[in-house]
Amino acid sequence: MPPIEVFAPAKVNLALHVTGRREDGYHLLDSLVAFAPFGDHLTLAPAPVLSLTVTGPEGAGVPEGPENLVLRAAALLPGGQGAAITLDKRLPAASGIGGGSSDAAAMLRGLALLRGASLPEDRGLELGADVPMCLDPRPARVRGIGEDIAPVTLPPLPAVLVNPRVSVPTPAVFKALTARDNPPMAPIPGFASTTDCIDWLAGQRNDLEAPAKAIAPGIAAALSALATLPGCGLARMSGSGATCFGLFATLTEAETAFTHLRATRPEWWSACGALGDQRTLSQARRA
Numbered sequence: 450m451p452p453i454e455v456f457a458p459a460k461v462n463l464a465l466h467v468t469g470r471r472e473d474g475y476h477l478l479d480s481l482v483a484f485a486p487f488g489d490h491l492t493l494a495p496a497p498v499l500s501l502t503v504t505g506p507e508g509a510g511v512p513e514g515p516e517n518l519v520l521r522a523a524a525l526l527p528g529g530q531g532a533a534i535t536l537d538k539r540l541p542a543a544s545g546i547g548g549g550s551s552d553a554a555a556m557l558r559g560l561a562l563l564r565g566a567s568l569p570e571d572r573g574l575e576l577g578a579d580v581p582m583c584l585d586p587r588p589a590r591v592r593g594i595g596e597d598i599a600p601v602t603l604p605p606l607p608a609v610l611v612n613p614r615v616s617v618p619t620p621a622v623f624k625a626l627t628a629r630d631n632p633p634m635a636p637i638p639g640f641a642s643t644t645d646c647i648d649w650l651a652g653q654r655n656d657l658e659a660p661a662k663a664i665a666p667g668i669a670a671a672l673s674a675l676a677t678l679p680g681c682g683l684a685r686m687s688g689s690g691a692t693c694f695g696l697f698a699t700l701t702e703a704e705t706a707f708t709h710l711r712a713t714r715p716e717w718w719s720a721c722g723a724l725g726d727q728r729t730l731s732q733a734r735r736a
């Protein structure tokens with residue numbers, strides 16, 4: 450049987466409001482997410498047992514053992530059939546763009562096809578708060594801790610992403626918040642254009658940006674590098690950081706800005722593409 454290939458796109462929190470805290474310490478969020486046309490790649494070849502090999506430019510330091518979210522995802526689906534999994538890491542780990550969560554979601558989609566199994570009832574929430582939204586990688590307003598997902602329609606959002614190569618652990622950023630009961634996002638209107646959407650987003654926030662910047666000052670440098678690129682309409686951090694994104698009215702403007710940024714900051718991880726709906730690209734398929 451030919452191997453199965455699955456794409457795990459980067460997740461971007463276009464806005465992320467922290468609106469409260471549950472009794473178990475998890476924070477309540479109100480977030481608008483979209484997905485990038487770049488990300489990690491998984492290959493699942495039928496095999497007698499389950500094994501994982503991590504490759505790719507961002508693979509260094511990503512665990513190959515049972516703590517990898519890909520193997521934890523595999524353990525959730527019934528069916529004894531093994532698989533030789535290759536995870537081609539292109540997204541920096543622990544960087545606010547959901548790499549591990551998107552890998553776990555891609556693994557669930559791939560194994561569902563390989564084993565003919567159905568997806569777990571909690572849609573992978575037990576693996577991480579971001580996994581359910583990554584299972585269906587389309588623009589959505591996400592509430593609760595990540596389980597309450599409402600798809601939304603957004604125009605394509607040409608973006609440049611940059612990671613200044615600083616690592617900020619998610620729990621530390623939540624812990625450093627000074628206010629946990631902030632106002633939710635405004636109601637999401639219909640957008641006539643990309644510029645319309647960028648203007649609306651500028652009135653929203655990422656409440657994790659200030660605590661993350663306090664932990665890792667390199668984030669401020671990434672944000673100002675993005676904000677000063679010609680045509681950048683909004684620069685903001687994604688998730689708990691440290692990856693930041695800049696939004697542009699057109700893909701041509703974003704690509705020109707990306708070429709400039711990559712030349713001036715070759716030591717940073719960066720990528721460019723239109724954020725939006727990546728369901729088609731992310732479908733598990735036989736090679």
Ligand SMILES: C[C@@](CO)(OP(=O)(O)O)[C@H](O)COP(=O)(O)OP(=O)(O)OC[C@H]1O[C@@H](n2ccc(N)nc2=O)[C@H](O)[C@@H]1O
Pocket residue numbers: 462465474475476477478480544545546547548550576577578579580593594595619620623687688689690
């Ligand atoms: C902040 C967000 C926004 O989308 O993205 P990332 O920065 O991870 O990309 C997510 O909520 C992260 O989701 P995920 O990375 O899956 O987090 P989990 O593994 O479930 O949680 C890691 C830790 O972060 C804290 N945490 C996480 C989510 C949440 N709503 N409240 C929290 O307080 C908790 O301390 C938890 O133990």
Ligand SMILES: Nc1ncnc2c1ncn2[C@@H]1O[C@H](COP(=O)(O)OP(=O)(O)O)[C@@H](O)[C@H]1O
Pocket residue numbers: 511512516517518519541542543544545546547548549550552553579619688689690
């Ligand atoms: N497949 C995976 N890819 C990346 N990191 C993983 C993976 N599986 C487990 N991890 C661990 O999870 C942590 C968080 O990674 P990740 O999900 O990429 O963070 P974030 O959601 O902040 O982008 C990392 O520090 C890493 O050790």
